[in-house]
Amino acid sequence: xxxxxxxxxxxxxxxxxxxxxxxxxxxxxxxxxxxxxxxxxxxxxxxxxxxxxxxxxxxxxxxxxxxxxxxxxxxxxxxxxxxxxxxxxxxxxxxxxxxxxxxxxxxxxxxxxxxxxxxxxxxxxxxxxxxxxxxxxxxxxxxxxxxxxxxxxxxxxxxxxxxxxx
Numbered sequence: 001x002x003x004x005x006x007x008x009x010x011x012x013x014x015x016x017x018x019x020x021x022x023x024x025x026x027x028x029x030x031x032x033x034x035x036x037x038x039x040x041x042x043x044x045x046x047x048x049x050x051x052x053x054x055x056x057x058x059x060x061x062x063x064x065x066x067x068x069x070x071x072x073x074x075x076x077x078x079x080x081x082x083x084x085x086x087x088x089x090x091x092x093x094x095x096x097x098x099x100x101x102x103x104x105x106x107x108x109x110x111x112x113x114x115x116x117x118x119x120x121x122x123x124x125x126x127x128x129x130x131x132x133x134x135x136x137x138x139x140x141x142x143x144x145x146x147x148x149x150x151x152x153x154x155x156x157x158x159x160x161x162x163x164x165x166x
Contacts, residue, residue, distance in 0.1 A: 031134040033162035037104050038136060039077060040158040047153070049077055051087075053104055054136060074118070074159055075149035078103065097149035106163055117164035118144040122157045136160055 038052040047070050053061035065085055071077045075098060081087035090102035100116045101108070108114035119141035122128050132143035141160040144151050151159070 030140065031132075031162075031164070033134060033136060033160075033164075035106060036134075036136045036160055036162040037106060038139075038158055038160050039074070040156075041077065041153045042156055047071060049081070051081065052137075055105060059137075071153050073149055074151040074153055075147075077153055078148060097147040100148060103161055106161065108163055113165045114163045115166060117162055118146075118148055118151060119160040119162070120144050120151070120154075120157055121160075122154060127151070127154070127157075134160055134162065136162075 034054070034057050036054045038050075038054070040050040040052075042048050042050075047067040049065045049067060051061060051063050051065065052059060063085075065081065067077070067080055071080060078087065078089060082089045088102060088104055089100065091098040091100045093099075103116055106116055108116065117134075119132075119134050120128055121139055121141050127145055128142035129145055130142050134141045139158065139160075141158070144159070146152075
């Protein structure tokens, strides 16, 4: 009986360690950004874009825009909103596409780990990483698998842009 007690203790200790390790690998908490820009695309060829901007959880902008021609990517939609409707954009080019330093009122604090993140409410694993979630105004968004210039402008999909940290 004496030799079984240390083994039994080791087994329970290993089981507890395994449970703690598995819990650490579970789904992450849902982020709740206070400041966000939501862009919803609809309408196929006669594309309409709805832009909502939240500052400190308050809806400050809710406008619809008609795109003069169908935009294939979210980056093209942002360019159109900047060129024709005054959306503030500041970006740098990289080997992987544009890295946005500023979009609208979303400006990362200097010297911080903040960056402008792209999430969507698309339920297709091709476009979304389901482990990273954010919620704005009761809607759940998932981390986009693509950057702004590569993310397709999918009909009926909403895109959530906010400051995230790495």
